[in-house]
Amino acid sequence: MSENVVHIGKVADSHFDVIIIGAGASGLMCAATAGYQGKSVLVIDHAPKAAAKIRISGGGKCNFTNMDVTPANFICQNPHFVKSALSRYPSAAFIELVDRHGLEYEERELGKLFCKERASDLIQILRTECDWAGVEIAVKTEVGSVRYNNQTYLLNTSLGELKTKKLVVATGALSFPKLKASGLGYDIARQFGLNVISTAPGLVPLVFEGKWQTRFSDLSGLAMDVSVTAGNQTFVEAILFTHNGLSGPGILQASNYWKAGNKIVINLLPHIDVYQALLDLKQSSGSVSKWLNEFWPKRFTQMWMGLNPIENELANVPNEALQNFANGMTHWELYPEKTAGYDKAEVTLGGVDTDEISSKTFESKKQPGLYFIGEVLDVTGHLGGYNFQWAWASAVACGLEV
Numbered sequence: 001m002s003e004n005v006v007h008i009g010k011v012a013d014s015h016f017d018v019i020i021i022g023a024g025a026s027g028l029m030c031a032a033t034a035g036y037q038g039k040s041v042l043v044i045d046h047a048p049k050a051a052a053k054i055r056i057s058g059g060g061k062c063n064f065t066n067m068d069v070t071p072a073n074f075i076c077q078n079p080h081f082v083k084s085a086l087s088r089y090p091s092a093a094f095i096e097l098v099d100r101h102g103l104e105y106e107e108r109e110l111g112k113l114f115c116k117e118r119a120s121d122l123i124q125i126l127r128t129e130c131d132w133a134g135v136e137i138a139v140k141t142e143v144g145s146v147r148y149n150n151q152t153y154l155l156n157t158s159l160g161e162l163k164t165k166k167l168v169v170a171t172g173a174l175s176f177p178k179l180k181a182s183g184l185g186y187d188i189a190r191q192f193g194l195n196v197i198s199t200a201p202g203l204v205p206l207v208f209e210g211k212w213q214t215r216f217s218d219l220s221g222l223a224m225d226v227s228v229t230a231g232n233q234t235f236v237e238a239i240l241f242t243h244n245g246l247s248g249p250g251i252l253q254a255s256n257y258w259k260a261g262n263k264i265v266i267n268l269l270p271h272i273d274v275y276q277a278l279l280d281l282k283q284s285s286g287s288v289s290k291w292l293n294e295f296w297p298k299r300f301t302q303m304w305m306g307l308n309p310i311e312n313e314l315a316n317v318p319n320e321a322l323q324n325f326a327n328g329m330t331h332w333e334l335y336p337e338k339t340a341g342y343d344k345a346e347v348t349l350g351g352v353d354t355d356e357i358s359s360k361t362f363e364s365k366k367q368p369g370l371y372f373i374g375e376v377l378d379v380t381g382h383l384g385g386y387n388f389q390w391a392w393a394s395a396v397a398c399g400l401e402v
């Protein structure tokens with residue numbers, strides 16, 4: 001199947017058992033699953049190509065799942081909502097699928113699985129599955145309106161009027177508008193009276209202003225292994241200094257829990273007892289900056305010593321001052337100005353309220369035949385392949401039921 005193919009033949013029939021809006025991760029997975037159940041399935045998408053986010057994800061290698069997926073890796077107003085789908089379709093099931101297609105992949109830190117070659121290999125697997133399941137895919141297709149009449153959904157689209165009794169909304173969320181992200185899924189939810197929880201950029205860099213922006217800009221490109229705390233969550237992962245603030249996995253993770261006006265707290269030496277190490281250094285008459293350079297990039301040590309002056313040799317420094325110096329390093333409090341916004345966010349927090357949706361079938365409790373899957377829901381995964389795992393798991397649960 002070529003990339004941009006539009007199967008006008010069957011689409012002209014206009015009536016399908018299942019229509020899925022969104023040919024992204026969850027849409028394609030749901031389509032193949034429903035197709036294998038013997039359903040006639042059409043997937044429509046306004047983008048020029050299917051699954052654009054998979055293509056660019058994970059630096060072009062797509063972190064497609066994680067070896068260790070638990071409900072605690074997800075943010076949702078109802079923390080129990082994700083349990084059923086995740087347990088019915090665990091990461092092992094997706095790994096079994098890609099193994100069957102001979103995908104080469106590698107495990108990186110913290111159980112993250114990435115394609116070895118390119119993310120488009122994974123798109124090809126999904127497209128092949130859709131092909132085998134007899135799914136029709138129509139890209140470059142705009143949805144004008146959706147109506148419900150006589151237990152049938154009538155979609156006014158650029159392909160003409162399409163009809164179905166089962167409409168699956170797999171339109172994703174607002175992040176990365178340049179990849180054709182849109183709020184259509186939320187609009188459809190509201191149109192049928194479903195509550196939508198207010199959205200915000202997630203897994204996103206944090207922006208600083210004033211003196212901190214200047215300082216971080218001077219350090220731009222440096223990375224450090226630290227722990228970052230926002231709200232009541234702590235992540236031990238790397239941070240990266242950027243031209244206007246902080247990024248890197250530790251910051252992206254923390255951004256999901258950061259609220260405007262609040263602080264983040266960084267422990268610059270999370271793996272050691274810093275006060276004890278300073279006492280030992282005092283005993284051995286070692287140099288503080290030399291010691292710090294064993295853990296940090298030199299330019300950061302320089303900045304830190306400039307902001308937190310202490311004698312380089314500790315012999316005459318009182319222990320109380322050592323304790324304060326240690327606390328400064330383990331509880332570095334920073335107040336970001338804002339996030340870098342949807343343009344730079346990997347995901348969107350909030351979305352269709354899961355109280356409105358069956359966690360078994362993903363059908364709306366209010367509106368028969370209307371389903372929501374993937375990121376359009378108020379479910380956001382941590383960094384590490386969890387968002388794709390949610391897309392696969394919610395899609396399969398829905399695809400088996402539609």
Ligand SMILES: Cc1cc2nc3c(=O)[nH]c(=O)nc-3n(C[C@H](O)[C@H](O)[C@H](O)COP(=O)(O)OP(=O)(O)OC[C@H]3O[C@@H](n4cnc5c(N)ncnc54)[C@H](O)[C@@H]3O)c2cc1C
Binds near residue numbers: 141180183
């Ligand atoms: C830069 C980046 C990197 C990422 N890396 C990772 C990663 O490595 N691991 C991970 O787990 N997650 C990653 N994610 C998150 C992951 O891509 C999403 O969580 C996942 O794609 C959500 O799947 P979905 O099917 O819900 O939505 P999507 O995959 O976004 O698919 C939605 C589809 O709906 C279509 N659509 C939207 N609006 C309309 C409309 N009005 N009409 C018709 N079609 C429409 C879109 O064109 C798109 O094809 C990353 C995201 C970004 C932006």
